[in-house]
Amino acid sequence: xxxxxxxxxxxxxxxxxxxxxxxxxxxxxxxxxxxxxxxxxxxxxxxxxxxxxxxxxxxxxxxxxxxxxxxxxxxxxxxxxxxxxxxxxxxxxxxxxxxxxxxxxxxxxxxxxxxxxxxxxxxxxxxxxxxxxxxxxxxxxxxxxxxxxxxxxxxxxxxxxxxxxxxxxxxxxxxxxxxxxxxxxxxxxxxxxxxxxxxxxxxxxxxxxxxxxxxxxxxxxxxxxxxxxxxxxxxxxxxxxxxxxxxxxxxxxxxxxxxxxxx
DNA sequence: CTTTAAACCTGCTGGC
DNA sequence: TGCCAGCAGGTTTAAA
Numbered sequence: 001x002x003x004x005x006x007x008x009x010x011x012x013x014x015x016x017x018x019x020x021x022x023x024x025x026x027x028x029x030x031x032x033x034x035x036x037x038x039x040x041x042x043x044x045x046x047x048x049x050x051x052x053x054x055x056x057x058x059x060x061x062x063x064x065x066x067x068x069x070x071x072x073x074x075x076x077x078x079x080x081x082x083x084x085x086x087x088x089x090x091x092x093x094x095x096x097x098x099x100x101x102x103x104x105x106x107x108x109x110x111x112x113x114x115x116x117x118x119x120x121x122x123x124x125x126x127x128x129x130x131x132x133x134x135x136x137x138x139x140x141x142x143x144x145x146x147x148x149x150x151x152x153x154x155x156x157x158x159x160x161x162x163x164x165x166x167x168x169x170x171x172x173x174x175x176x177x178x179x180x181x182x183x184x185x186x187x188x189x190x191x192x193x194x195x196x197x198x199x200x201x202x203x204x205x206x207x208x209x210x211x212x213x214x215x216x217x218x219x220x221x222x223x224x225x226x227x228x229x230x231x232x233x234x235x236x237x238x239x240x241x242x243x244x245x246x247x248x249x250x251x252x253x254x255x256x257x258x259x260x261x262x263x
Numbered sequence: 264c265t266t267t268a269a270a271c272c273t274g275c276t277g278g279c
Numbered sequence: 280t281g282c283c284a285g286c287a288g289g290t291t292t293a294a295a
Binding site for chain 1: 264265266267268269271272273274275
Binding site for chain 3: 002003006053068069070071072108122159161168169170171172231253254
């Protein structure tokens with residue numbers, strides 16, 4: 001049930017297990033995909049790359065597997081031949097001689113020609129991936145004030161995958177707190193400094209989450225572990241000013257904020 | 264044009 | 280223990 005950082009971490013783990021190794025077998029639960037299983041045996045996975053919250057698994061025969069986990073899809077890495085007991089429905093299994101990657105529960109699963117996968121109706125509308133290392137703050141600041149985004153309230157804008165791909169409900173709350181902005185603010189109302197602070201938080205908070213959320217990777221931690229400052233902390237004191245964190249419904253989902261620091 | 268509500272996919276939690 | 284309602288970090292669609 002991930003946002004961009006969790007998807008990217010999952011992609012890293014999947015890629016480390018199977019990229020570049022010939023597939024001993026492929027299996028799909030959905031009838032429409034079953035014919036592809038034969039065509040994938042013996043082929044290699046060239047890359048497993050996230051686009052926002054979607055995942056693209058590219059094979060060396062010109063095909064790409066598109067998957068989106070929505071709230072409930074889960075990928076697992078297992079030893080070859082293993083199918084752990086689970087109440088979840090297995091939807092995809094890709095196995096090499098050593099490792100297997102299994103997708104459970106997800107319902108958005110398609111196979112496209114790699115050359116045209118970016119025409120996928122969902123992918124075609126995505127903004128830049130917020131975790132793309134090449135994405136710079138200046139570009140984000142410019143995007144904020146672009147005509148199609150500038151007049152929209154930040155509460156809705158930050159959840160729009162067409163603005164930046166990979167943000168979700170916890171990142172929205174944490175970014176707005178970090179930038180000290182109320183969710184009702186609009187880019188067009190922000191001065192240059194506030195806009196720059198927002199752009200910095202839009203990139204910095206997801207990147208920090210990607211680096212540090214969950215179990216530390218590769219031994220030692222590089223910096224302070226990610227923790228929520230406002231998300232699901234209703235009533236607890238704001239770490240900056242001590243005011244109790246509030247929970248509001250906005251855009252049909254819970255939004256947590258400090259009513260004092262976020263103006 | 265922007266925002267909101269409802270619906271859908273599936274899984275989990277808490278109450279009865 | 281079993282069932283159901285409600286909710287969830289997502290997305291789309293229609294309507295206000």
